[in-house]
Amino acid sequence: xxxxxxxxxxxxxxxxxxxxxxxxxxxxxxxxxxxxxxxxxxxxxxxxxxxxxxxxxxxxxxxxxxxxxxxxxxxxxxxxxxxxxxxxxxxxxxxxxxxxxxxxxxxxxxxxxxxxxxxxxxxxxxxxxxxxxxxxxxxxxxxxxxxxxxxxxxxxxxxxxxxxxxxxxxxxxxxxxxxxxxxxxxxxxxxxxxxxxxxxxxxxxxxxxxxxxxxxxxxxxxxxxxxxxxxxxxxxxxxxxxxxxxxxxxxxxxxxxxxxxxxxxxxxxxxxxxxxxxxxxxxxxxxxxxxxx
Amino acid sequence: xxxxxxxxxxxxxxxxxxxxxxxxxxxxxxxxxxxxxxxxxxxxxxxxxxxxxxxxxxxxxxxxxxxxxxxxxxxxxxxxxxxxxxxxxxxxxxxxxxxxxxxxxxxxxxxxxxxxxxxxxxxxxxxxxxxxxxxxxxxxxxxxxxxxxxxxxxxxxxxxxxxxxxxxxxxxxxxxxxxxxxxxxxxxxxxxxxxxxxxxxxxxxxxxxxxxxxxxxxxxxxxxxxxxxxxxxxxxxxxxxxxxxxxxxxxxxxxxxxxxxxxxxxxxxxxxxxxxxxxxxxxxxxxxxxxxxxxxxxxxxxxxxxxxxxxxxxxxxxxxxxxxxxxxxxxxxxxxxxxxxxxxxxxxxxxxxxxxxxxxxxxx
Numbered sequence: 119x120x121x122x123x124x125x126x127x128x129x130x131x132x133x134x135x136x137x138x139x140x141x142x143x144x145x146x147x148x149x150x151x152x153x154x155x156x157x158x159x160x161x162x163x164x165x166x167x168x169x170x171x172x173x174x175x176x177x178x179x180x181x182x183x184x185x186x187x188x189x190x191x192x193x194x195x196x197x198x199x200x201x202x203x204x205x206x207x208x209x210x211x212x213x214x215x216x217x218x219x220x221x222x223x224x225x226x227x228x229x230x231x232x233x234x235x236x237x238x239x240x241x242x243x244x245x246x247x248x249x250x251x252x253x254x255x256x257x258x259x260x261x262x263x264x265x266x267x268x269x270x271x272x273x274x275x276x277x278x279x280x281x282x283x284x285x286x287x288x289x290x291x292x293x294x295x296x297x298x299x300x301x302x303x304x305x306x307x308x309x310x311x312x313x314x315x316x317x318x319x320x321x322x323x324x325x326x327x328x329x330x331x332x333x334x335x336x337x338x339x340x341x342x343x344x345x346x347x348x349x350x351x352x353x354x355x356x357x358x359x360x361x362x363x364x365x366x367x368x369x370x371x372x373x374x375x376x377x378x379x380x381x382x383x384x385x386x387x388x389x390x391x392x393x394x395x396x397x398x399x400x401x402x403x404x405x406x407x408x409x410x411x
Numbered sequence: 412x413x414x415x416x417x418x419x420x421x422x423x424x425x426x427x428x429x430x431x432x433x434x435x436x437x438x439x440x441x442x443x444x445x446x447x448x449x450x451x452x453x454x455x456x457x458x459x460x461x462x463x464x465x466x467x468x469x470x471x472x473x474x475x476x477x478x479x480x481x482x483x484x485x486x487x488x489x490x491x492x493x494x495x496x497x498x499x500x501x502x503x504x505x506x507x508x509x510x511x512x513x514x515x516x517x518x519x520x521x522x523x524x525x526x527x528x529x530x531x532x533x534x535x536x537x538x539x540x541x542x543x544x545x546x547x548x549x550x551x552x553x554x555x556x557x558x559x560x561x562x563x564x565x566x567x568x569x570x571x572x573x574x575x576x577x578x579x580x581x582x583x584x585x586x587x588x589x590x591x592x593x594x595x596x597x598x599x600x601x602x603x604x605x606x607x608x609x610x611x612x613x614x615x616x617x618x619x620x621x622x623x624x625x626x627x628x629x630x631x632x633x634x635x636x637x638x639x640x641x642x643x644x645x646x647x648x649x650x651x652x653x654x655x656x657x658x659x660x661x662x663x664x665x666x667x668x669x670x671x672x673x674x675x676x677x678x679x680x681x682x683x684x685x686x687x688x689x690x691x692x693x694x695x696x697x698x699x700x701x702x703x704x705x706x707x708x709x710x711x712x713x714x715x716x717x718x719x720x721x722x723x724x725x726x727x728x729x730x731x732x733x734x735x736x737x738x739x740x741x742x743x744x745x746x747x748x749x750x751x752x753x754x755x756x757x758x759x760x761x762x763x764x765x766x767x768x769x770x771x772x773x774x775x
Contacts, residue, residue, distance in 0.1 A: 172760045173521040174496065186764075191772045249649070258654045276589060276655065279638055357595070362640055362775040370771065377596045377642075378767050379489040379518060 158392070165385035175382050183386035192370060192387065199350060199366040200394070202281075206288050207345040211338060213289075214296035219330060221297075222305045233301070236294040244291065248358040251287040252278060255359070283359040288352055292345045299344055303337040339406050343399055350395065367391055450479035451703045454491075454506035457484025459668075460724070467723045472710050478703045488599075489515055496522045499696060507698040508707055511691050514598055516546050516555055517760045519693060526694040528553045532705040535712035538730035543689045543753060555691035558711045559726030560746065562663040563601055563686035565679040571657035575677045579609045581658060583629075587636045592647040592659035595640035597770045598759035600660050601686040601752070606630050608683045608752045617755040623766070627773040634774060651676060664725030667744055680747045687751035690726070721745045 168178035187193070221232050254260050257276035265271040277283055311333060315325040331338070353368040367387060375384035453469070455461045465482035473480055483506060485491045492515045498505045511519060519525050527548070530536055536556055539545060546555030567576055571590075582591055594600035606629050607617050616622035639656055641647045644665055650656030651674055661669075663685070666678045692711065694704045710716060714734040721728050721737055727746035728735055737745075758766045 169764070170521070171763065173518055174493065186768075189768055191768055191775065194775075252649070252655075253653070256653060256655045276638070357640075357642060358646065361634070361638075362595075362771070363634075365775065373596070373767070376490060377488060377598075378763060379493060380764060380767075383764070 161385045162389055164382055165389045167382040169380055169382045174379055183382045186383055187387055187390060195365065195367045195370050199368065202284070202366060203346045203349040206285060206292060206349045207342045210289055210292045210296045210345045211341045214293060214300055214341065215338065216326070218297050218300045218304050219326065222301065236297055239294045244352065244354045247287060247291055248354045251283065252358060255283050278359045279361045279364065281360065281364050284355050284364055287355045287359055288349055291352070292349055295348055296341050296345050299341040300337055303334060307334065336406060339402055343402055347395055350391065449700065450481040451508065451700050451707060452481045452483055452506050453508045453707065454483045454485040455510040456487050463724050467719060471719065472707060476706055476710065478706065485509065489518060491515055492519045492522065495519065495695065496524050499524045504695050504697050506695055507700045508704050509693050509695065511555065511693050513688060513756055514759050516691050516693060517756065520548055520554060524696050525554045526696050526698065526701065528556065528694065529705060533709045533712065535709050538712060538714065538734060540729070543687065544729060546691045555693045556708055556712060557689035557729045558692050559690050559720055559724065559729060560687050561690060561726060562747065563660050564663045564666065565681050566659060566661045566666050566676045567679065568651060568654060568657035569675040569677060570654065572677065576679060577682050579605050579681045579683050582636060583632055585635065587658055589636070589638045590656060590658055591637045592639040592641055592650050592656040593633065593637050594660060595642045597766060601754045602630055602660070603627065603758060604686060604752050604754045614755045617758060623758065624769065627769055631773040640774065667725045680749050684750045684752040685747060687753060
């Protein structure tokens with residue numbers, strides 16, 4: 119055995135008493151401040167502005183915008199958005215997990231093209247994916263024509279507008295994000311763990327569920343949260359592929375902001391959505407810590 | 412916002428005018444060069460509208476009056492007014508003249524960014540109809556003139572509807588379940604006005620909120636037939652082209668273009684009336700080119716210019732048919748002699764937020 123040369127890490131150089139680690143954090147900190155915190159604060163302020171019925175808005179402090187949100191129309195849309203995104207994130211990660219695990223076990227020559235393919239999906243915009251799905255699910259040119267040709271259906275039918283159509287398109291859109299989030303931790307995953315399980319008699323499927331999944335719990339939860347938040351912002355799929363009864367809160371926010379000039383109400387709804395998002399993320403974070411601890 | 416400068420073409424046209432090549436231009440005005448450092452900045456909706464105006468109208472106007480024009484594409488609807496209001500409040504006048512449809516016109520008026528008009532400088536306003544011809548402020552003073560009418564009509568694909576429907580009731584026909592396309596915003600589709608005219612004998616019922624709710628209950632029945640509540644014309648046009656949505660509400664001018672592109676549709680002015688909306692010109696508050704702007708407004712109301720707009724833009728003329736040289740066929744392409752529906756604008760202005768929420772409730 120050779121004695122490894124261990125070097126004591128040199129302390130990072132300091133600049134006027136501030137170490138470089140802190141200095142590196144300054145540019146992203148400023149970016150966050152300008153591009154995230156400031157717009158968020160402005161949105162928060164506007165949500166309390168007075169909406170002039172025939173005009174725009176005036177600086178004020180009124181709670182009517184928040185009160186308007188408690189109409190069943192908007193509360194139902196909020197419930198719908200949260201349910202839709204929860205289902206999508208669970209289905210998406212459930213599919214992405216075994217897929218990524220299997221891909222990570224393949225030869226490098228196969229892995230790389232698969233990852234490139236996923237990146238290709240990311241280059242397509244929501245609009246292109248939305249239009250593609252309206253064609254694929256249509257009565258005149260869509261999948262049902264193949265079923266008619268195969269003799270399964272009597273005449274072609276349209277599969278949209280429907281909730282299922284929204285789900286399919288959003289899964290298509292979110293899947294690459296889930297895979298790319300899970301991929302790095304899985305490829306670094308210690309293969310000796312499932313091997314040890316195998317020596318104890320667990321089959322590959324059992325080892326995957328009892329060893330791999332629990333060991334990657336943190337990764338799975340972060341992927342769930344990422345897909346959830348990402349799906350929450352989706353606006354085009356629900357309105358292109360769904361009926362008004364399927365429209366999410368994002369669609370209604372856009373309608374208020376763009377078509378009705380009701381920026382204060384749109385802001386109030388966005389603030390509400392943000393708060394619920396933060397609460398969910400914090401809750402999930404706490405839950406993970408608890409289960410880990 | 413996209414800025415489009417067409418100076419080269421204009422310079423060319425000016426030179427042509429100088430050589431007398433455009434002596435037979437439809438303008439009735441002697442070329443007169445104004446002392447003008449800046450071009451008159453005219454905003455219209457970016458895309459087809461702005462292109463046609465920059466291509467067909469402004470060069471003629473410049474040739475006729477010597478007033479240079481800069482064409483500027485604007486967003487549609489309220490976004491247009493938000494941008495303009497912010498700029499004017501910040502002390503800029505990004506546009507001297509804006510094309511505005513009725514509801515943005517009301518918002519712009521209430522935001523105080525539209526100048527009052529001096530009607531004595533717009534003699535051609537004498538051709539305007541009493542109804543929907545002039546936009547007025549709450550004090551009754553005019554601040555906008557209609558320069559074309561646009562119609563929401565019923566369109567059907569000939570293949571799926573060999574017998575052309577004549578009534579809006581076709582939208583409620585259970586046989587058409589899942590086949591129709593209607594605009595998602597009630598102030599754009601005017602579906603509430605259409606329903607009131609079709610099933611409630613006119614707009615009287617829309618004077619009370621109870622009445623509106625009654626009409627909305629009928630609108631709610633469209634849930635079965637309307638497959639697409641569209642926010643973008645391209646969505647519906649795509650549905651028509653593929654045959655997926657063979658029936659729906661569409662703009663007459665856009666439908667005419669679709670027909671010209673070879674989509675076999677029928678443009679129907681239903682017996683209960685097509686919806687007629689005016690497009691106004693408004694002059695921005697604080698403009699330095701008030702005179703030129705008035706001259707432009709007057710120019711576009713000239714019957715010969717109205718004919719030019721009808722032929723190139725597909726908009727319905729705001730002047731009587733007999734003042735123009737449009738043939739019967741040309742007139743029927745862009746307008747109608749049948750009764751039309753004038754929208755109850757208070758639904759979308761005074762009661763706008765209430766209507767929006769109740770409409771969402773009805774269709775979801």
